[in-house]
Amino acid sequence: MISPLAAAKAYAAAQNSALKAASGPQEAGGLDFGAMVNSAMTDLTATTKKAETQIAAQVAGKAELIDVVTAISAAEASLETVIAVRDQVINAYQEIMRMPI
Template structure:
């Protein structure tokens, strides 16, 4: 409310009005950094594609093993769902890359030499 002069009265800490005092907030945890690769990155497209293929195969095998462990009762439902989602993402990525490679090949084959 305004005082008699048209000014707002000074605002206190809030405790005088029965308001709860804010509690200090702990600093947010810092995100973990991605692991640093120690091996050198491949320098040509074929090597990169080969490495990605091997990683995709590894992910799919791991997901299969987790799914089988879930059927046997050795893995939780959450682990199985996460593994299946990883496998699905890996498969979608592989399909997208394949489609781009095929489209690029068709584009190159249409070029006049």
């Protein structure tokens, strides 16, 4: 199982070049969290659609099984990354809510 923090760091490192190209304010030396989440959701949608297309092609007899398995694995990895980031955000929010005022 992927640790949530490791998944978030790996995803941020992989998307670093895409985030630099994204418009919007960024802190000095930091990443724009909103752009990272937007990029993650876009990637998740694209990999899921690719997997669905490969499945449909396999059913029609126009794709190899290994291509379908690879596409499904990529979609699963993207989903696990998004879920790991979501869990960390929820944990951080809950920790902040527990802080005394």
